[in-house]
Amino acid sequence: MLAESWLTALLAAAIPCVAARPDPDLWRRAMTVAGDTKACGLSDPAPTVKAPKTNPWAPISPEDAAAVWDYVHSPDVGLNLTAPANATQTDNYVYFVETLQTNKSQVLPYIDGDRPIPDKYARVVIFEGGKEVPVSQEYMVGPLPIDSKTSIQKLDYIFNGGSGGAVPYNARYYDGKRSAASEPLLKSIMAEIADITLELFDGVYYGSGDNRTNITPGSPTPVSFDGTQAYRNIMFRYPGLATYLAPIDLFVLLDVTGTDASKYFLKGIVTNSRFFPTVADLRKAYEAGELKSEFPQTRNTDWGLLNYKPEMGVRDLEDRLAPQSIELGGKRYKLDTEQQYVEFMGWSFYMSFSRTLGIQFFDIRFKGERVLYELSLQEAAAQYAGYQPKAANTALCIFEADSGYPLARHRTGASNDYGFSRLASVKGSALHTRAVATVGNYDYLFDYAFHVDGSLEITVRASGYLQSSPYYKNQSRFGPRIQQGTQGSYHDHILTFKADFDIVDTQNSLQVTELVTVNQTQPWYPELGSFAQMELNTTLMQTEQQFNWAPNGQAMYSVISSNLTNAWGEKRGYRLIPGRSNIHLSVHDSPWSRKQSTFLKSSLAVTRQHDAEVFANSWQNINLPEAPQHDFAKFFDGEGVDDEDLVVWFNLGMHHFTRAEDIPVTLYTEAVSSIVFAPQNFNDRAQEGDLRNRRWIATDAKTGKLEYEDYGIALPTCKVELEEPTLKISEWTTV
Known part of the structure; x- marks a missing residue:
């Protein structure tokens, strides 16, 4: 079965995404700086920028949320609500209030044109245990702010299971x-x-x-x-x-x-x-x-x-501080904190946050052209193996970091006619938007890396306590013994994401380029006769479907513009590149995940965008494996996807083959999965020619004279010496 899903658990625990770091003032007190402090840029805030437009995806304000709360509790609305603190399961009470995501069809005329910003609505979940037929019912309240035009109506259109926003009492969240x-x-x-x-x-x-x-x-x-x-x-x-x-x-x-x-x-x-x-x-x-x-x-x-635990032994030199990342020279990204808007090295995007989805990205552009309308997590789930009843059914920070490798490097040797050898190296870096969600027994680390070459990398890591089982030696087929009386039960971690691609506009196609082997002859090699040769077989997907990565990686999947080409006549697009551990759910017919988890059962899927198909899942599906409130399988109704507005759904995750090294907690180093979206003829050439963070070195082979060009990007003229760390745990803060 599906263990408590990330979305459901986040609702229950209301745990914020946090990342720990030392307080900035304490950090500065812990080091001595010689030279020009300003040149180091260590204390500089991120430069500000004004977002092109007001963020239409932003969460509703706390004031609006409070007003919605008061509105639905008004006797005039007639919901007969009890305050949650005084309620029992047979009462009607509000479970949560959050933002209703604005429809894409309403946003595009505003963000790309001159139409007014769309109205905002709240999404309200009410547990109606006091009704003759008790249900959990979702409502939409708006437009906001509350005034004479505001109304409340059932939120049905985003659910396709047959009962709209209603869920039977027995299947509602077990609060x-x-x-x-x-x-x-x-x-x-x-x-x-x-x-x-x-x-x-x-x-x-x-x-x-x-x-x-x-x-x-x-x-x-x-x-x-x-x-x-x-x-x-x-x-x-x-x-x-x-x-x-x-x-x-x-x-x-x-x-x-x-x-x-x-x-x-x-x-x-x-x-x-x-x-x-x-x-x-x-x-x-x-x-x-x-x-x-x-x-x-x-x-x-x-x-x-x-x-x-010193009893495990001491490693030589472990008393020294590990390497740290420092943004010397100051931050290279700009923020509009009010509109939750970011610019970095040609990238721009808006952010939002949902209680049910976490961080969301909207209107992601590279050098002014849209690549993605939306990128968001849809669900995080785990399905366990085991024989016991439990085991069988069970903040955000932004920073730029060095990639750990150069973006490009090449050395050209000297020739007889040209007596200089040349070495060029371009520095690689990425802007990371990172969040950590602690949900029950796991800390999920979500990292979205916007690379300077125009590629976007999404990485998920899992660390935390195993949801373990009592150990019996005759049940080793479900996992190994990891402690005196504890078995590490095998399980799958699957995280589903939505990528609503708009390659410049909404007329896109999904191109499949297969690497095939064909027999051929070549007249200049008559002695070879017929022999095997590689070719590319390029097709376009025609209808909505779920599919998996090709074996041996012998296919390339690219979302391309239907009409726009680069300077060389090639369709502009972005390629989907599998990273580490791109998996899907192992068991396809489990009674605990039969119909409400269709999205977990393939690596990829493509559908046509619809305002009523905004989510892959419903947070209340967890208790409806046989009769889901929202059924992803119904997305696939034969619609065409060639020259249409496309959404790609993809899964990241890992088959967790548990081990003794999962004690005390699973390690981020191996519990990781990733994917990369990379330009595929989106540009006319590699996006490194306008980056000054490079070195161009020429050496005269005869005289040994060195010509060195840093393009004006030299190391800051400052010296930083860290004192011995003296910070106490109590002095650390969370952001």
């Missing part, structure tokens, strides 16, 4: 209100078997507020298949900072269908890989001595913490 409703049943069951759990696991559960409780419950998703029923598969762990690594072999399965908690009941208990339908069945096996922990879990999980 704290629903959890509280089933808590009395769980406490009564656990109290009845407390003597068993105490002996087997040194653990008891009498409720989260009871001082006797010393184990922690956790529930996976989904809690429903089609909205007609609901259930909780509750696993238990030892509490602590590394609780995900300390599972115990106890699972309680509850039927929690409907809003009447008095009708909830026990479906069964699982331990020792055995299912017991009743407490009596469990007790019978316990009293017969049939239950025991083969590999008992340890309560002390210090081994799962990221603190320094």
Whole structure:
């Protein structure tokens, strides 16, 4: 099944994307500067720039969000809402308010023309447990700000599952209100078997507020298949900072269908890989001595913490500060913070933020010409392997950094006629827009790198605690033993992105250039007869479809302009280049991800752009694997994609073959996936000729005389000496 998805978990936890860095003033106090401080540019803020137009994708203001909250709670609106703090699962209450993404058809006449900026609307999710037929319903409120023209209506048009913005009660997000409703049943069951759990696991559960409780419950998703029923598969762990690594072999399965908690009941208990339908069945096996922990879990999980562990040994010179990136000479990007607009080395783009999608990029241009209308994350999900009930169904910062390699380099040797050898090297760098989202057991690092050559690289990395399982040696097919009583369950991480390409305009095609082998003859090689030779076979995709990267990389996929060519008559475009670990979901027919996760089941997909097909997924799909609120499969209805407004959907991710080195946490070095969008005849030549950050060196082969040209970009005339680090953890801040 899909473990708690990133989007769903972000909704539940409301955790901001943060990146830790030292406070700037403390950083400056920790170093001594000799020479011209200004020349170093270390303390210079980013230059400002005025965005060409007001950001039409920007989130609604806090003031508008508060006004929307007051508006929907007004008795005149008639929603009969209860304040969330006082609500139960049988009340109507607001779950969240966020921005409704403005339709592309409304934005383009404004951003490219002289039409007024489109109206803003809020998206409001209300859990309507107090209705005769309880549902979760989405609404749209606007236009904003609130005035006499503002109205509220059901938000149905962006969902294609048949019920619009409504989701059955049983399939709605399992929030704290629903959890509280089933808590009395769980406490009564656990109290009845407390003597068993105490002996087997040194653990008891009498409720989260009871001082006797010393184990922690956790529930996976989904809690429903089609909205007609609901259930909780509750696993238990030892509490602590590394609780995900300390599972115990106890699972309680509850039927929690409907809003009447008095009708909830026990479906069964699982331990020792055995299912017991009743407490009596469990007790019978316990009293017969049939239950025991083969590999008992340890309560002390210090081994799962990221603190320094000197017992692992000391590495020579590890007491020295590791290399750091410093923007000598000052920042080379410009910001309009009010409009969330950025310019860098020919690139320009707007940004927005959604509670359900995270960071979004809009109107991405290179040297004034649009490449992408939208680039955004759509979903982040994990599907696990395992035999236990849980395992089986389970801020932003901007900086420029050196690429670590030159953008271009070549040495031309001297000849008899030309007595100079030449060496040219062009510095490579990229503007990184980076966010880290901590969701439950993982820290997802999202990095969007805008390279100076006009290419755009998207990278995702995952680090954090494994969602592990109790270890049994006869279940090694699901993953290795990674600690005394812990198994690292194999799983897939899949992250789905939307790339709405507009190569200069909206008339685009998806070109497939295959590398094929053909037999041919050449008259100047008669002795070879017929022999194999490579050729390019170029076609255009004609209809919407899902597809995978070609084996051995023997195909190039490019979004090209239907009408525009470069100086050499070639169609202008951008190529999709697979990076590291471009995968899709391993299991295509799991009951926990059957129909609501179609987008995960291929590496790539192409569709025609529609305002009603703005998302690959619905955040409430997690509990509807058999009857999704929004069905990606319905996008593929035979529409043509040649000379149309195209959207490319792509997946990044990794097959997580768990290992002992995932303790204490998975490492970013190998849990990584990436893709590159690179110019493909978009320009007339490589985009490095206008970069002054280069060196041109000529050497006279006879005299050894050196001619050196730095094009006026010399190192700043300053000296920076870092003192011994003395900062305390408490002095660090988050941004």
